[in-house]
Amino acid sequence: MIGWAWLPPRQRLASGEPLAARDGQFALNGWIKVASDNTVTVVMNKAEMGQGVHTGAAMLLAEEMEADWSQIRVEPSPIDNLYNNIEGVVANLPFRPDDKGWPRRAAEWFTRKGVREVGLMFTGGSTSIRDLWHPMREAGAAARMMLCAAAAKQWDVKAEACRAQAGKVVHPSGRSATFGELAAAAAREPLPRKVELKDPASYRLIGTRAARLDAAAKLHGTASFGIDVVADAMVYASVQMCPTLGGTLRGSPPDDVKKLPGVLDLVALPPLQGGSGGVAVIASDAWIAMQAVEKVQCKWDEGEAAKLSSDGIRDTLVKALDAADPRVWYEHGNGRAMKQGKPAIQVLYSAPYLAHAALEPVNCTVLVQEDRAIVWAATQMPGLARRCVAKTLRLDTDKVELRQQFIGGAFGRRLEVDFICQAATIAARRKGVPVQTIWSRPEDMRHDFYRPASVSRFEAWLDENRKVIAVRNVSASQSVLEGVAKRNFGLPDIFLSRLDKSTAEGAFDQAYDWPDVWVGHQTVDLAIPVGYWRSVGHSHHAFFMESFVDELAVAVGVDPLDYRMSLLRDERQRAVLEQARKMSGWGQPLRKQPGVAKMGRGVALHESFGSVVAQVAEVSVGNMGQVRVDRVFCAIDCGMPVNPTLIEQQVEGGIVFGLSAALWQKITLERGKVKEDYYTAFPAMRLRDCPDIQVHVMPSTRPPQGVGESTTPPIAPAVANALFHATGERLRDLPLLKTLPPSGACDARPSDQCQR
Helix, strand or coil, rough: HHHHCCCCCCCCCCCCCCCCCCCEEEEEEEEEEEEEECCCEEEEEECCCCHHHHHHHHHHHHHCCCHHHHEEEEECCCCCCCHCCHHHHHHCCCCCCCCHHHHHHHHHHHHHHHHHHCCCCCCCCHHHHHHHHHHHHHHHHHHHHHHHHHHHHHCCCCCCCCEEEEEECCCCCCCCEEHHHHHHHHHHHCCCCCCCCCHHHHHHCCCCCCCCHHHHHHHCCCEHHHHHHCCCCCCEEEEEEECCCEEEEEECCCHHHHHHHEEEEEEEECCCCCCCCEEEECCCCCHHHHHCCCCCCEEECCCHHHHHHHHHHHHHHHHHCCCCCCEEEEEECHHHHHHCCCEEEEEEEEEEEEEECCCCCHHHHHECCCCCEEEEEECCCCCHHHHHHHHHHHHCCHEEEECCCCCCCCCCHHHCCHHHHHHHHHHHHHHHCCCCCCCCHHHHHHHEEECCCCCEEEEEEEECCCCCEEEEEEEEECHHHHHHHHHCCCCCCCCCCHCCCCCCCCCCCCCCCCCEEEEEEEEECCCCCCCCCCCCCCCHHHHHHHHHHHHHHHHHHHHHHHHHHHCCCCHHHHHHHHHHHHHHHCCCCCCCCCEEEEEEEEEEEEECCEEEEEEEEEEEECCCCEEEEEEEEEECCCCCCCCHHHHHHHHHHHHHHHHHHHHHCEEEEEEEEEEECCCCCCCCCHHHHHCCEEECCCCCCCCCCCCCCCCCCHHHHHHHHHHHHHHCCCCCCCCCCCCCCCCCCCCCCCCCHHHH
């Protein structure tokens, strides 16, 4: 035990099983295969869902290997402990960014060691590049050293005299050989005991705007997303689940639907992996299945959620703020000011449940045979998905083959495996035939694992000079970790809710420097399924915190940006905020626009997923009261920018995603039933409404940090603060607008005309 504790985490170069190699390919380690045609295949353990991780991660490997970028290919990795997401678990340890003490160092040390052996493969938490920063570079460097060693033996020279460049190994004598020519010999070389990484000053690829590896396939339409899978003799299924969340089917459904043309079977579905029970119709094509399943008249047992509606849930959360035993996440100062009198400021904020609403609806294709199964899935959790399918079908895990597909939007929804187990259950009724299960948009919207609803109360004490001397913040919501651990791993609640960092992230881990600070959270148990939603707790706590800081600035009579700057001691945060000031022309008059009655500018600063983001939003209010976000300026420090283009794309995407939620989106519950169905009721921002977005990526030599989620949290408070400065009205509840945007002609429930 002592030896295990002191030894560094095990290397991340060799997989448990040798990589499968096609003719002409040679595996140099668990991440690289080199072919005789000089192509280099990067074995990728992360799901590509638009974030560009296949390109960014491959750049790390190609940089150290000195591979020719035009020769790089990517293929999904097998499921193996080598590919576990270590940094994704480390990032969720409950520490503040400025906590540098030995408890944190020890926790991270042992977590990295343990997760390497018994963790999970997953894509999430904005940790993909963070997780692959070392292993991908080490894999590339190890391959480079092995290729040089192979060339040195062939040429009878010292390996140190050989160097790799642009897909070749060269020697000062003029000799050279391509990677492909050396691959077979290099594969026989042992893995280097010590890997030599390049000096960052010599990087040629990292930091450049290398073209996306997946761009051509997506442009041509040859990229295979989950819903694009086509297999021989494939049939289709669609589902109808209990309208009440968590409900189940009562008895057997009437089978009259089997008489309809094209219908092949009717399947009763139990609740799986935290989902609801229901029925599925299998048919010869997807449209027939979707139409037929709506005709099935089911009887339901509604379950506990039937007692819950949105207004009652909010009241429950607000009452929980006064509970006696909140989890205290952060304390600073002696707390004396909080005991001497009533606070000068007391405000309450709220945020609703939110669906993921990815453009690609939930789907999965499964082929069940006598002793094995093939699963085509767009999933963020391939290992968990394979394990749960094996359990569902009563197969050994190694008898389930999972084929990873591109994901057409995920935002955390594909961290769940309910729909994959459901697809396996349906396909088991048609053994030997591939069955593709596709949910309709209403089923997708009404049977999600939602971003938790949350409330947060802030109190502030001021001295005689109206300086803030103490801040107290308590929030209440459900715990995502508790639900995920129970439905996916069968773990009981053994204080998991009190360990769930996501309940208070964005509140306890920000760097504002008030003399006295107290931050607590109260977890509430409700029968509403919740899950990880893009930026998780940061998504609402940033709105709470940055709106409150803006209110404090108004109360003390200081410019909101200057007030934030006065509270910051972290130089990274100060630099990012200063950059946002310069970009936006903060303090300069806004340009007048025809037909606009009022205009305002708001700022927000937030650190999440290792990155610091500052945003300034400009809004206008028309003469008829219509609100528009005109421009957004965003500065981000995400560590070393591996590919600035990918970062800018993710910044823009995160802002647009966050704006949809900030302005319009909410999930409304009535007796356990979700009212929203299509995008008309849960709008995603359209191009016509999208603001001009300007992005500045800060230079840095620090290791790369998270990007995919870090720009979503600040946009809601930036817009809310801008609206206050435009109108004088402080909006403390999300979404900010009470009316939905106008929709297009075919946005509502599908009709025959829209289908044509």
